Amino acid sequence: YDTTAEEILEQCDGKVDMLVAGAGTGGTITGIARKLKEKCPNIKIVCVDPEGSILAEPEELNKTDKTMYEVEGIGYDFIPTVLDRSVIDTWYKSNDEESFNMSRMLIRDEGLLCGGSSGTAMAAAVNVAKELKEGQRCVVILPDSIRNYMSKFLNDKWMVEKGFLREEDLMVKKPWWWNLRLHGLNLSAPLTVLPTVSCQKTIKILKEKGFDQAPVVDEAGLILGMVTLGNMLASILAGKIKVSDPVSKVLYKQFKQIRLID
Known part of the structure; x- marks a missing residue:
């Protein structure tokens, strides 16, 4: 509320039309959303919740056969008291495949060494930002780094084993010299x-x-x-x-x- 939200407002000259972020305990999105709604009353707050978590509203959004998810740092099987769901305008349910593939793309193409929940937020933003008009601003919170996930979604074999990548897709993306002696x-x-x-x-x-x-x-x-x-x-x-x-x-x-x- 006093730091991150103020920094966003300063960097965006006080004009923000949409905020996209995930929720774990909910402290980050609650504090930022409260401040931004005070300064930008028409802002749309989008909270991302992985399939298998129960944070989203309405309750129908949480209905799924999935009981677990691989992305870390967001989602819960109970509602944290810190999370103020009244400041959320829209909930977006994410899946591991889009989250991790987006994280890998951010690392590969943008040089942002982010973690899985960052990919979750960006994947959601790519979809919901389509509602915005030209010139409007969407801020996406990328809360984690790659440090703790080197053996998980950064690993091609792990991605294939989990069903998030196909072997043939990997070969297409390899550089020309990959199979040469x-x-x-x-x-x-x-x-x-x-x-x-x-x-x-x-x-x-x-x-x-x-x-x-x-x-x-x-x-x-x-x-x-x-x-x-x-x-x-x-x-x-x-x-x-x-x-x-x-x-x-x-x-x-x-x-x-x-x-x-x-």
Whole structure:
């Protein structure tokens, strides 16, 4: 009410026509909706509730054969006391498939590292915003990040197992090189440095070539490890090494190896 809602009003110059958000305990949408309705009386508040949850009104909207849902952070099997359903103008019932596929699209196309409930809100917004006229504003609350869901909807195998993606859809979206062997990529020889080369010279080379990292090899060409531009600069600034020190002092010795036949 005092923070997020005020920020929305400030960023939108006091003009908001629609707000779309999910509800867990209901505190966020209740507080924001109350403030926005005070400042923008004609605003439409849309609350998104997953199928299997019972928060939506009227009760008929909650009738479903589903008893559980995968999206987290929204929906409940009871009505939280914090949730003021009187400030909600419209309820939208969502499903896991549209939620997770929208989250993946936001990550892939927009660079927004959001979680499942963010995808739920955006999927609903794409549908309900069709009611708006040209020039009207719709604000969508994206409340979660991808941090806690790396092994779930970000994982193609998990999405297929849950029935949210088809195997054939995945293959269509893969880059052209996905099924090629390494030897078929016609890769050029990488830039390498010897362990005795100074950090100063290596930094200069990396900047000139536009690289962030380089393998460190011995005289026989055996890979000893990796050096990165960021680590060298950070170590110099922290006083851990001098610019004249060899790169062997800032070597990452743990790395994965793959063969050309892989």
